[in-house]
Amino acid sequence: MMLKVSDAAVAAYDAVANSLEAAGVVRGSMFGMPCLKIDKLVVAGMYGDAMTFKLPPEPRERALTVPGAEPFDPGMGRPMKEWVAIPLAQSDVWPEYAGEALEYVAR
Template identity: 35%
Template sequence: MTDTDVLDGLVTQLGSFGVRTSRLFGEPALKDVEGKTFACLHGGALACRLGQGTQAHTEAMAMGDTHLFDPSGKGRPMPDWVSLPEAHSARWAEFASAAMSVPH
């Protein structure tokens, strides 16, 4: 399955909320109806903008094998974003949905 297939599957699971595919840091991403990126594929994981301090962020960080998204790999993580490895792909749509509803 390609990255495009994965994102298309997430778009389908999220329903018709105006979600579309795009790019972020050169990687396949999802944007909301306002054009704001809320999730992207990076290194075999799905990174979601869950909002630091939210229930979804806390739950994602407690799952194990997750970490704050650091697209540069230089120790500068984005605190609102959580990277969910493929081992948690069964919950990617759930966390993408949560990310889609986090205020910008």
């Protein structure tokens, strides 16, 4: 089942995507959801009105302290180990975590 995505979430996601283009990040899809990739590796994605990020342990733990953030579970009943979902209400931190995810995945 595809989650409804608001126009505000799409705009915030697009702003993050655009800011990472110069670093070589391209748009793609993962499990049918929009995502951002570098060298075919997924950095971040959009799940409903949340943006998801693949993060190493310390930034992931910090991200989980953001109000409303949670371990990312794409609906399979088990959260993905390195992933966190941060809601639209906290989209002001999306660029920060997108940068950390890019640095982690691209290393």
